[in-house]
Amino acid sequence: MGKKRATRRTSEPVAADADSSQVVIPDTLPILPVRGMVMLPGTITPITIGRPSSRKLLDDSLPQSKVIGVLTQRDEEQEEPGIEELFNVGSAGLVLKLVRQPDETVQIIVHGLRRVVAGEAVRENPYLVARVSTPDEKPGSGRGFAAAVNQLRDQARELIAITPGVPEEALRVLMNIDDPSNLADFLVANLNLEVEQKQDLLEEFDVAKRVRAVHRHVSTQLQIQQLQQKIQQDVQTSIGDAQRKFFLREQLKAIQKELGDDGEEEESFVDQIRQRLEEADPPEAVMAEAERELNRLATIPPASPEYSVISGYLELIADLPWNIASEDELDLVKARKVLDRDHFDLEKVKRRLIEYLAVRKLNPEGRGPILCLVGPPGVGKTSLGQSVADALGRKFARLSLGGIRDEAEVRGHRRTYIGAMPGRIIQEIRRAGTNNPVMMLDEVDKLGADFRGDPASALLEVLDPRQNMAFVDRYLDVPFDLSQVLFIATANYMGNIPPALLDRMELIDIPGYTDHDKLAIARKYLVPRQLRENGLKAAQCKVYVSAVKTIIEHYTREAGVRELERQIGAVCRGVAATVAAKRNGRAKPVAVDDKKVRELLGPEKFVRELDTRTRTPGVVIGLAYTPTGGDVLFIEATGYAGAGKVQITGQLGEVMKESAAAALSLFKSRADQLGYDAAQLAKQDIHIHVPAGAVPKDGPSAGVAMYTAIASLLLGRPVRQRLAMTGEITLRGRVLPIGGVKEKTLAAARAGIKTVLLPEQNRRDMEEVDAKVKDKLTFRFVESVDQVLQHALGVKPANIKA
Template identity: 50%
Template structure:
């Protein structure tokens, strides 16, 4: 609808009413700068209103009766309406309706407030910019009941509204209240408005005058216009005036406070500058300046690279201009202190004497030739090439095998500092890269913290339990380690807190893990993996006698005169009270024996105590473990398999039984998909090779087979039990037991091929701990036996198999005689007693 759009305008250049001034550039018409005052000589009785009147929409103003206002009309429909009404002569009446939304260009009935003011056009002026300006006098209130025409301008049906006014003390009191509130605004309103308010005696006219002239919102003005009860109108006006006064008083208070703060700050700055000049003349220095000077000295001593030095100087300049009470002062101070305390140019000198390094490594650990050779190779290349980048090694093996202690020994052999951080359970990427300085309590990551603790930029840095990193909504720490553990990238490692490159290429990183499968492949690809298998029983005995028992005696205030534990007692503890690849549980059990002896000593026992094999139960109670091979095997349908676990190798019993049925197969024992498929493949092979295996074909059709793997609460999976499952089924259908001392491992194909598997070293050691004497393993895994201890090779008989035919020929054959067990304390072949390293166990840590 094309209707006119009007806004108030004043031609007065004197003081304006309080409130925000509209921005002329923000609207498409000129805005009001003031308001005309009420005409005191108007007649009480207004003109007779017609039923229909042209309606002029107003964007941002409300016209009240008995007021004269200037309006600007710049929409085509509005200008056409003014031209026709003004040319018609007479009263020139129009309806002045306020828009609910000033943005509406063609307002309809829903866009206009229903209560309007009927006014008369007193004067019209045309301006060169195309707009029309009029002076209009409000006459009476009316209600816009309907819009009957929209083209070329709005024409609406109106109904007059009568005011309700009852004289009395209450009305006089309201008038007195309004005058009092208005007088408090006298400093913020034009003088003409004050005079007009003083000369207005009619309460209704006073309410209209103040409502139209004071800086109320459109909604508030429209509420006053729509109120017909004069008392209610005055009460509403009083509420608006009170709120407006409160806002003005609060605004004045805030302005005074801000001005006072600025004045005080300027005064303090001026006095501080004077004090600084006086201190410089006297040769004195305030604490802030002294602290900045001290930081500058630290930065010079740290020998920062150019980028870091420039950043440090910028921060020190900022710090010198801050007040110590500023919130940012401590943040900048901590940041500069971190820059100054990092070992940018401080490195420890490597011990490049290879013979001496070999001696140091042999003192802490015996054997481990691969690891020792790797360290000596690094030192050799370092001796020839000074700027060689540090290697990144990963020690993988069961818990308690000495992975962490190896890092300390390597650092001692190389003459470097040792730093260890535990990564187990870390979920936040910021633990590696640090937090941004914008965060509260931001800190660098653990890599930078470890370097600060080491004090050198080339320590041996151990990342413990790298396989136990987690990831959540805070990021993936393993992804952050990709840069740290890449020799091509870590020379420019950027911590989020420092936001400056730091060279990590001189660090020798060593990671430890129990399981390589849980390490992300890109991270595993950056590391050189060195595997540490579990300990043999002889090694555990030697470690206990040389290191663990002396350590526990000292820790419990005992000596060798107070307590002696024989080799046979240690063997019984190993066999009956521990079942592990490492040494931690063995050390705990030895500590329990020492505690009981220490208590007896504290109670007054004087004689020394010698603990033999028969005495162990009196100290440790009934045995916790027993060798169950003899009890579980020796019946048809039972085979012994070998399993790998993160804590070392274990034996695994496969039990198969048959019952009358229709050839069904049931699998129990919390088996994974791979293990179930291995059982199905073994069953299919038996059904298709009954003649070669000596099995009655007809039994399959009338027998339901149930395969169960004990320890049903423990999840089991993997294809390496395929050979053992097939052996149990063959034993069942041939009704012939497998030899008790035989264990086996290997993946079985549908054609009977035996494929290689992993974890052979750990599985063989687990078999030996369980009392197994003969092991069947894939022929391709025979190469994994090279690194086994000689004692293990002497105690076990190994047979490589390529197909299930080779397995069947070994299942029921008479096993070879078990070789004699070496005596306690026997040394390795080639090491005469008394020679260097003779009898020292593998990975035995002091």
């Protein structure tokens, strides 16, 4: 064989003359009936031949022509179908290959050529031969058709991509089919469709319609596939997650084992907790509850949120001092010394505490008392708690109740809530580490209450000595014994403490300090402390008594000593500035006397204004009892032409307004006896005012002062100088007793009053009144308003009916 020069072309498309081998389809074809499948033009399909008639067909016809007609049976069960029992549309196919199995079945591979319509049968035996026609297809056209084809191709590609088990080759084939009719047929052949559906599509000679129909099927299958894929992924993910967690946990265990010094001795958290619980040795019921939780804990994986909730709870139980109590210091003398060291005076409180110690000494099983210290701010209530704890040798826990609104703060949250915590009481006990600390309940009068609950009511359980031996915190859920705790509550004002709570406590009044007390406190505590804090040595600064007295009288007006300490601090800072400015450190000490104080603190802040204000008729000095101690109160009345109306101002509460009304009625009823023409009242208005108007005032104890003010105004007589009064009045003219005598007298003395009118029934309170105050003041006890007027105005009623 010789060499041949290869033809060389460069521009002509390769596949242009592929139709040169176009197979001619004859008019009559041997018909191969098939079941369960539909052969489509363009596809290469393997067909297994089992029927003898079909084998005969192949044996006889193939040597002549390799083209056969492939028609699908209408009924699969039919063994030897006639031409009517076949769908009349099928494909002409070229038999490419033929292989025989040992059992005589024949496998052929047929290449579908084009659609044929079978006509009448030429013969039926031994196999079908029929006339066939090959009608032309109706090709699609137009832009819409092109778009539909493109869409079909895109969706088919997507379907192939996500359908498992489709060879990659399919995608290549799909992209290489240009003819829309072929594309549709290729998809029909490979889609998962029923035989009838495929047959319908085979019978569709309109390409545009076929493309649309195939598109519908592709979309449906795409959606099904996508759904399946998603389900598949979900399943895989969940399995993957579980496996991952398991794997990580195993790794963690391995790491922990490596880290531990000895794997054998390593205690699990559960064992540790168990041991700590046993050490804490809580009561049986508690231990049973803890045991139950412990068993649950052992079965929960540590990563579970439940785990930390339970472990937190068990740690609390293990930490609580179920059996740990500090030993009480029962040396009364020593205890007294500690109390005296830290606080001046406060005799009543100290005595009560010493009594408590004495009782403890005699009866160690006795319950702790619940004391409530009531007094103005700055008198040392809170710091007293710490010294009591020191004196008793107990732990100290402080609970500030001011502003607490939620009862859960006291009693805790139920453990079902995320982030639940025990209440403050249990928390403080845990922190203190003993079951008998001194627990200070600060500012008990400033408890709030709203829709979230009433913490005061929750406190009732805590403070009842008969109930608190089994206090149940909601978080803890088991009783804890609070009976050994020494509760000390503090409050500024008794009136704000809920009555039920008040009922459970032993009240100890801490009145304000007198000027004399303050002087002593300043000398003993405040001045040394402020010198120290401002870096001054005793040799550098000498504070004279006159200086402290000036500060107390002219720069402060308070029941406690806070402002006093601040002012002393201001003086010390001034001195410190002077000392530091001096070059020579060994200079003479700075002497602080009243002059120096005025220089450092500026003009006096409080001036005695009694004399100027009380010179006109209608002005009376009353005495008030306020949360910050006692105070003097001016009551002014004035009259002008009008129609007998009364106006009362000065932010007065209901009780005080009523008291003013009562005073006026009382005066009217006694106008005759006092020599006043009652008819005059109808021609003028009276205005009663109580400055300072910005401060709310209430209470009945200004009744006497109101009455006196009205009488003084209408009778035109000024009240005696430097006289103050307090007392409630009745419409019959009697004077009723009032509270807070100590504070009121203290305030009176502080304000420079000389004489005080008090209700007769308050005479027994004189015991409490400070000796220094008694020295300064003259007391007059009165039973009726007439006596009041006698003392205050020098008026004696003409005819006393009583």
